[in-house]
Amino acid sequence: xxxxxxxxxxxxxxxxxxxxxxxxxxxxxxxxxxxxxxxxxxxxxxxxxxxxxxxxxxxxxxxxxxxxxxxxxxxxxxxxxxxxxxxxxxxxxxxxxxxxxxxxxxxxxxxxxxxxxxxxxxxxxxxxxxxxxxxxxxxxxxxxxxxxxxxxxxxxxxxxxxxxxxxxxxxxxxxxxxxxxxxxxxxxxxxxxxxxxxxxxxxxxxxxxxxxxxxxxxxxxxxxxxxxxxxxxxxxxxxxxxxxxxxxxxxxxxxxxxxxxxxxxxxxxxxxxxxxxxxxxxxxxxxxxxxxxxxxxxxxxxxxxxxxxxxxxxxxxxxxxxxxxxxxxxxxxxxxxxxxxxxxxxxxxxxxxxxxxxxxxxxxxxxxxxxxxxxxxxxxxxxxxxxxxxxxxxxxxxxxxxxxxxxxxxxxxxxxxxxxxxx
RNA sequence: GGAGAGGUGUCUGAGUGGUCGAAAGAGCACGCCUGGAAAGUGUGUAUACUUCAAAAGGGUAUCGAGGGUUCGAAUCCCUCCCUCUCCGCCA
Numbered sequence: 001x002x003x004x005x006x007x008x009x010x011x012x013x014x015x016x017x018x019x020x021x022x023x024x025x026x027x028x029x030x031x032x033x034x035x036x037x038x039x040x041x042x043x044x045x046x047x048x049x050x051x052x053x054x055x056x057x058x059x060x061x062x063x064x065x066x067x068x069x070x071x072x073x074x075x076x077x078x079x080x081x082x083x084x085x086x087x088x089x090x091x092x093x094x095x096x097x098x099x100x101x102x103x104x105x106x107x108x109x110x111x112x113x114x115x116x117x118x119x120x121x122x123x124x125x126x127x128x129x130x131x132x133x134x135x136x137x138x139x140x141x142x143x144x145x146x147x148x149x150x151x152x153x154x155x156x157x158x159x160x161x162x163x164x165x166x167x168x169x170x171x172x173x174x175x176x177x178x179x180x181x182x183x184x185x186x187x188x189x190x191x192x193x194x195x196x197x198x199x200x201x202x203x204x205x206x207x208x209x210x211x212x213x214x215x216x217x218x219x220x221x222x223x224x225x226x227x228x229x230x231x232x233x234x235x236x237x238x239x240x241x242x243x244x245x246x247x248x249x250x251x252x253x254x255x256x257x258x259x260x261x262x263x264x265x266x267x268x269x270x271x272x273x274x275x276x277x278x279x280x281x282x283x284x285x286x287x288x289x290x291x292x293x294x295x296x297x298x299x300x301x302x303x304x305x306x307x308x309x310x311x312x313x314x315x316x317x318x319x320x321x322x323x324x325x326x327x328x329x330x331x332x333x334x335x336x337x338x339x340x341x342x343x344x345x346x347x348x349x350x351x352x353x354x355x356x357x358x359x360x361x362x363x364x365x366x367x368x369x370x371x372x373x374x375x376x377x378x379x380x381x382x383x384x385x386x387x388x389x390x391x392x393x394x395x396x397x398x399x400x401x402x403x404x405x406x407x408x409x410x411x412x413x414x415x416x417x418x419x420x421x422x423x
Numbered sequence: 424g425g426a427g428a429g430g431u432g433u434c435u436g437a438g439u440g441g442u443c444g445a446a447a448g449a450g451c452a453c454g455c456c457u458g459g460a461a462a463g464u465g466u467g468u469a470u471a472c473u474u475c476a477a478a479a480g481g482g483u484a485u486c487g488a489g490g491g492u493u494c495g496a497a498u499c500c501c502u503c504c505c506u507c508u509c510c511g512c513c514a
Contacts, residue, residue: 043483044483046483047472047482051482054495058442060441064494075494080494083494375452
């Protein structure tokens, strides 16, 4: 959520930046500024009437104590009017604030100046490409066929138990999952992220804090009986650990990592591109999260991106890094890098990580602040990234590392899998 | 799930209708003291909104959340949330 004071002081710039994100309702900006003016006016009026009423109440108290009952009674006569006024004004204020809030949450974050204009994934900017795309023989198999051939993943069984998009991992497939999770967590800890294990369901306030709500309501599974949402990413519970928190400047940066399953409804996605592990309703992911000083967040974004690239490199996967264009970016992000691996049998890039700087967009909702050099509270910046999401890594590993003798496990994973081949 | 107790500032904790944004202590910050430290001592120490050109200052709101009673609510009433204890159930 953008800060109203910022919008007020930087109207032109806000409009210009929103245009980069192809924001469809620029009129909202002026509506917000006007509502804010009305809000302040109403608040000032209400405050001054309250001040009068408070003063009178104090005086009545003093008179009562002094035993001057009649004078006190005569003062009471005025209070009814004030009470009425306060009532009216506070109702007005509440209505204005409500409307303001409703409009404010519709504004996405402003993109960073380096974000390219554009509408679709085709407009994303390729920042770099690394690694060698393996040349597979003509009869190379896509991962869903490899998963069946080596008895690693049973998609049909998942359909029986739950439904499409909830695979059952078996044998070395299940072990590979565990190995990847542990490997990613260990690498995170090496990079200074302290591990947390967090709830998989969150309340509405948490969903709002990281801006899944109200924007992406339909993308989350909702448990109505208890009003809880299944997390679409560990970003939500981990970042919300710092909701309503004022950190010391010395506490920054805060670095956490954690593994969770992620649940996504993925309403409306079907077809060849969602086959196998390409798109699931439940998948495992290790997430890295940082809370930083506003001056450091872009530096941090680069570090986080490096961390993710390092993982892909160590796994020996060819990858590329994209700087997302305005149209493809998430609602709350100011700058996002997507990391994609080359899936050699499908002959396409698969997104395996997304690293974003939210600047103060989330922290404004979270009321996540720190005490700055001047001793004043200031919104911190939040960042997060996948490091990494498992299914597409598994898909790429299986496809790219297939040989006549089976699937070769990357060296760095062998201490975790305790087998070198799937065959 | 049943019964009871309770939720006050960074923490402990006082406060049952007015002088309470809130005693006291601890902690923390800065100063004095000291060769340095401890002890001692002094001062300060919530957040948000708003007013003001800015600073200083002022106003309003907030004692789990929301509503109500009252001229006036941390204090009384209602609803909800949470914590603790006992019982029940249970991985």
